[in-house]
Amino acid sequence: MGKPFLTMEDLKMCFSLCCSVYGIGSLGMPGNFARAGFWYASAALFVMAAINIYSTVCISKVMLEAPKHVRTFGDLGEFVLGTWGRWLVTIPHMITCILVPIAFLVLGGTLLTTLFPASFEPETWII
Incomplete structure (x- = not known):
């Protein structure tokens, strides 16, 4: 029998991803408006x-x-543009994966200071 399509770990991952994405967006949206x-x-x-x-x-x-072996963004870039396509997709993807959490920490720290002015300094929230 094959592996199940959707396991409990998949659901936990989806829940965690939705909470992080929607949480950051809902914190920043009132300030943006x-x-x-x-x-x-x-x-x-x-x-x-x-x-x-x-x-x-x-x-x-x-x-x-795309053929069945194309499963990741890097594979997709290679399918479309060859070896250069893989690099053109993978490098920005890696940079995004590294810099977005840093930006969330900085922006989240700034927003939390605004939401809770009598709490910690902005540096405390960021660190």
């Missing part, structure tokens, strides 16, 4: 959502045409 104004922030939110949906559709179409 306050600084940009309702109409500009709503338009920016709509444009970002449209770009994300379009890129997801494009990647899905390419994955439907």
Whole structure:
């Protein structure tokens, strides 16, 4: 019998990922709307959502045409552009995986100081 498609570990991972993504977004959204104004922030939110949906559709179409051995972003880049494509996809992906958690710590520390002014200094939240 084959391995199950969706296990409890997969569900835990999905829950953790959703909590981290939605948590950071919900912390920053009120400040973004306050600084940009309702109409500009709503338009920016709509444009970002449209770009994300379009890129997801494009990647899905390419994955439907790709051979079965294409499973990662690096494989996808190699399928589309050869060896250079793998590097053009893998390097920014690695940089994003390294820098996004750092940015979350810095921005989260800044937002937490604003939300809880009588608590710790910004450096304490960041570290």
